[in-house]
Every structure is written in C-alpha cells, then in structure tokens.
Amino acid sequence: AFSGPTLDGAEFALADQSGKVVVLNVWGSWCPPCRKEAPAVQAVSEALAPRGVEFVGVNTRDTPEGARGYVTEFGITYPSVVDTDGTRLLAFRELPPTAIPSTLVIDREGRLAARILGPISEISLRDIVTQVADGS
16 A cells, blocks of 8 residues: 655555566665765666566655755666655565664565665666566
C-alpha cells in the first residue's frame, strides 16, 4: 500500500508496478551515506532498466530544495516519492524508521526479496537486484 507524490509532481503507487522488480531506495539530501551511495544506485538503475527493473527513491525528512538539489547533483533519473515527515515509510514494517539509507527490493509478485540497511556498493546492489530479476 505504498504510494505518494513524487518530486516532479507525479503520483507513484507500488501496486501499479505488478510484474516488475522494484527497488525502493530511501534517502535524504542531508545524509552523508546516502550521498556516497547515490552514484552507485543511479548506475545500477541505468544498467538494469532494460530488464524491466524499476527504481524509485523515497526522499525522507527533507526540504523540496534539498531534495531537488540532490537529484540534480547526482543525475538521478528515477522518480522519488516525497516523504517529508517519514510517515510513508511506516508502510514498511521491515524498515526501522531511522535506517537511512536503506533499500528494499520487491520481486515480480510484490514480495519483499531483499532488505539492505545502510549504504550499499554498486557491485553488491547489482548482484542482489539481478538475482531477484532472474528469479534466483
């Protein structure tokens, strides 16, 4: 039941992504580990897009200016849901509210396939998401 407005004014609903692998990456422009992993998340997003993998950011506890600056600085091309006060993250019992950055990988059936608390490297993220996309 995760949904919300995106930074670009669109609306995102996880329920609309049926049949796709979805990677949700929780970030904040104020978070140094988020800033460190941002290039890796963007690179994996670009690499796996042709395989039907959807990346979605969840920008939490941030200002619109800070969030837009982050997206521009790191060349983020995937949408990010706005979660100004952190309440949208409550949809995920699997995530401690203070676990930022964190990443969830949802399989094609809508099930949680992987949970990463803390920053992740490009190689590790690519390996995890590829395994889920391949059904392994």
